[in-house]
Amino acid sequence: MSYPWEMPSIRNKRKKPFRPRCRFCRKNDEVIPVVYGFEITEELLEKEQKGEIKIGAAAIGADRHNWFCKRCESGFLR
Template sequence: MKSCFYFFLILLFTSAFSQTGKIQGKLIIENNDDIALVKQNTLIILFNENRTDTIRPDENLNFTFKNLPEGLYTIKFSPKSYPTDVRYKVTLKSGEALNVNLKYAITCPYKETEDHNCPVCGKNDKVIPIIYGLVIGNRKTKEEEEDKYFPGGCIVSDCQPDWYCERDQKKF
């Protein structure tokens, strides 16, 4: 009976003095027009195999997760981040206060442009379309002008660039 009491007492003191850490950070928003939307609608989700925590960013887009045991954590957002659903992996050590700055876009950063001008150089003479999916075309002879395009890949999403500037190597 005494051994059970001592075991319980040791377990109580061990858990009382175990160190926890915190993950704090700031959301970095590339489009200032989205800041109000992010403040109203965004949830920051922190999870690992043992727990899931969710918070909203404050007025300055800062956030803090406290009393976290050490381990590997994943941070994601709801709604998802554009152009891809970005997830950040962080490792927290016992007693550590980890600071992270996370890029987040609640709206698609690729705007439809009527004039197809590159946002970097402002010109359209080196701008070519981006083609997605499997592109199969006819072989051209040397006399025929070759169609130019930039291969966008096989995965098609609701947020992707339509144009590529060869001069600046910029998708838009």
């Protein structure tokens, strides 16, 4: 299964996936996406244990963050 944050950008054909800068520490090397939804698969649990994603709540709201910085442990919207 392929997730949007794993795909290269079509606009500028990057080889690495897009990672926004953290709004607090201004770095992007420790930024991971937050995944929301009811279906938490084994694959998602393995990725969370590796530190590649963060699993959020069952439902997404307008004010929920979609990126998480492991460096300063803060969530933010892009």
